[in-house]
Amino acid sequence: MGSSTRWWKGLLGLLNAILLPTIAGLGLASLLIQSTWLDMRADLGALSPTFVIFAVIIYLLNQMYQLDRWTYWENKKVVWLILLGALLIILIVNRFDWDALTIVPASTLRDGFKLTFLTLNQVNILLIVLLVLGAVVSWQYQKIKLHKMGRKIVTKKQRTQIALLLAVAFVFVLLYLVQPGVRYFVNEASAKLASADIEAFKNYLQSFGIWAPILSAVLMILQSVVAPLPAFVITFANGMLFGAFWGGLLSWSSAMLGAALCYWIARALGRPVVEKLVSKSAVDWTDKFFDRYGKHSVLLARLLPIVSFDLVSYGAGLTSMRFWGFFVATGIGQAPATILYSYLGQTASGSVKILFWVFIIVICLAILIAAWKKRSSLLHN
Template structure:
């Protein structure tokens, strides 16, 4: 599906990409810094990755929040990188409150950019950015199953790809306002928790991440299935 969008909105989606491309080509040191960040963020050991990312961001001094935000937006658009690594590290570097604010706002910016890129250029371009059609096909089924609640549900599930849902939402008639509200509310609990854990602990990050994921999954299943169980006719049962 392709939803028509005005040229101003399309320009707002393209300009940040153009600015990033120019910076990558024209500013010395940017390519090397980006490649180093990607190497850290794709490290298999989560604890090691967070420690390395802390040192990496800390090396930018007062510009560390800007670099962190840029990496969050970048991973939202084109890179299959787990955003929770940045959220943990922001909590570790800036404290849970400022770290959460930085992670939440930069993730919102990345989500908005994905939404408008999708809406401006349509599915073929999105498939290239998302790495193929399979992920979008899965997202389509998710939207078909849960309708307008899909965005909120997906944001509450830490293992659901953040950028794929943003891209997929842009291909639907859902309004940007509704998309932004569901994204902001849905990602807030995980952002606050990961920021707090990042400030407090670093030794058991992987275990805590999966514990939180499992808890959220159980809550979502209960929310979706519970009402159906209680509204099922009680033929021959206790009334």
């Protein structure tokens, strides 16, 4: 299959995942609006964007994993059910009344997608285009069998886990977008966190006195050895807490200690232990990297933010490279990134700080989930 054909098929698949769920959401919203109780408490128009978000996520997941049975909107019968069903619902609930038909569906769609800059007439035109395009895209999609399944085969247990995760996320997004009370609560809580809690967190950590930088250094050394957090996260935090200079110095020196520790672990305990610590494939990758770049490997690796800090330290310990050569190259190589992240940490605005802490929480959760999954699979085995 040519790349242009593949590109076209991918685009059609994505369009299909946007158009049909939009129409399905609109049909369902039109039906639910008939309950005044619901209509007064929920932004039912948001059903369409919610459906679209998850259809696109499932479609993209389907490009990676074999989850084909989940893309229900690609089934021919479902397509007709959605298109005709939505059309019929809209006609019936609006009692075939022209005024109602030209106002309610367009208004629902406009509110849902927040297209407040469009008039109802413009939304009506968009709606007709959506319906026609939805039918044409689905028809084309069926015709050329563009169904592309991901290569990765997933076990039944993994499918269940993905489904569970998606279901939880769906409920949350649905509640957030459809229920104004939930949305307001989440937005308000985020705003409060943004306005006050970062400073409180800073004060909280600083209340540890001398133990705050010691804790930070211990964290940095630990991350060097066991790699649960990217080093820049700690560098950024140090910049925020202790300022660019002192925070940067703390990050730089503790990272040097961590690098030295990794180097000596590798030198003392050898390849088998390092393979257990960072995996065999990672050590193989380091071998190739050192073969390719020779004595400049360490300096180069430190300058590249995408190369793992501890992996290079372990890798250097497994080569004949001398310690002081490694140490000086590490010191020089990590300086630019340390200065940059420390400065960014010191000057970060409230919203950047929030994003940063959200990032940390996500990483912590990811680590916890990964550790739990690993533990489960070990127990299972």
